[in-house]
Amino acid sequence: xxxxxxxxxxxxxxxxxxxxxxxxxxxxxxxxxxxxxxxxxxxxxxxxxxxxxxxxxxxxxxxxxxxxxxxxxxxxxxxxxxxxxxxxxxxxxxxxxxxxxxxxxxxxxxxxxxxxxxxxxxxxxxxxxxxxxxxxxxxxxxxxxxxxxxxxxxxxxxxxxxxxxxxxxxxxxxxxxxxxxxxxxx
Amino acid sequence: xxxxxxxxxxxxxxxxxxxxxxxxxxxxxxxxxxxxxxxxxxxxxxxxxxxxxxxxxxxxxxxxxxxxxxxxxxxxxxxxxxxxxxxxxxxxxxxxxxxxxxxxxxxxxx
Numbered sequence: 389x390x391x392x393x394x395x396x397x398x399x400x401x402x403x404x405x406x407x408x409x410x411x412x413x414x415x416x417x418x419x420x421x422x423x424x425x426x427x428x429x430x431x432x433x434x435x436x437x438x439x440x441x442x443x444x445x446x447x448x449x450x451x452x453x454x455x456x457x458x459x460x461x462x463x464x465x466x467x468x469x470x471x472x473x474x475x476x477x478x479x480x481x482x483x484x485x486x487x488x489x490x491x492x493x494x495x496x497x498x499x500x501x502x503x504x505x506x507x508x509x510x511x512x513x514x515x516x517x518x519x520x521x522x523x524x525x526x527x528x529x530x531x532x533x534x535x536x537x538x539x540x541x542x543x544x545x546x547x548x549x550x551x552x553x554x555x556x557x558x559x560x561x562x563x564x565x566x567x568x569x570x571x572x573x574x
Numbered sequence: 575x576x577x578x579x580x581x582x583x584x585x586x587x588x589x590x591x592x593x594x595x596x597x598x599x600x601x602x603x604x605x606x607x608x609x610x611x612x613x614x615x616x617x618x619x620x621x622x623x624x625x626x627x628x629x630x631x632x633x634x635x636x637x638x639x640x641x642x643x644x645x646x647x648x649x650x651x652x653x654x655x656x657x658x659x660x661x662x663x664x665x666x667x668x669x670x671x672x673x674x675x676x677x678x679x680x681x682x683x684x
Contacts, residue, residue: 424598516588535593567585
């Protein structure tokens with residue numbers, strides 16, 4: 389990889405700067421929900437999820453020009469989620485805590501169902517969330533990206549810095565582990 | 575063999591339900607936008623005291639946060655360069671003193 393010059397090529401051109409800001413605003417509006425959802429399921433409470441989301445977009449803004457140039461037109465969502473992932477890792481390191489996701493916190497689930505369905509499905513959802521909390525971090529993160537954000541294997545691979553194949557195996561193993569552990573509850 | 579695939583579908587179905595995307599609270603978007611504006615505004619204000627000396631294009635470039643790394647590097651590089659000059663000057667003086675002492679010693683020996 390060649391050394392990047394410190395001078396951003398677009399930084400001296402006001403028109404390019406305006407275009408860059410507009411592109412960042414578009415990125416922000418398109419992916420605010422993705423970043424917040426990821427942060428929420430990683431840290432498990434709305435307050436810290438908001439902090440994490442804010443910090444993610446601040447970092448993204450600082451490096452946006454370079455990221456865009458290096459992306460070769462590929463979607464930037466994996467890059468954004470990777471920033472959130474790194475910040476969340478620091479969050480755990482600094483505070484030595486585990487995620488706090490619970491069914492109560494994840495109650496937007498309820499909005500999708502009628503009252504009866506919630507009553508029937510609540511126990512199953514609670515169990516799957518509890519078992520998710522016990523998964524190794526990388527498996528848990530991959531499942532959040534897949535199911536909460538709807539990312540495909542390639543996007544998840546880019547966000548996690550892994551190969552497509554390794555990501556496919558990771559997700560397969562995560563689901564298998566959940567199956568086995570939930571089966572063991574029976 | 576049909577049982578595992580049924581369970582597999584169930585787990586993925588449960589994950590789909592449990593891990594729904596979550597809409598950020600309305601206050602969050604305002605908060606992020608305010609923070610981004612504050613970052614750029616603070617930088618612009620900091621620059622305003624000596625901005626008169628700069629041309630418009632230089633000023634615009636300096637207001638861009640992505641260029642802030644350059645002054646930092648410049649200060650760092652400037653500091654390093656100044657330090658190097660001091661060291662060179664001290665060495666030069668030291669060499670001069672050594673040479674004059676050697677000349678004096680040679681004169682005395684002659």
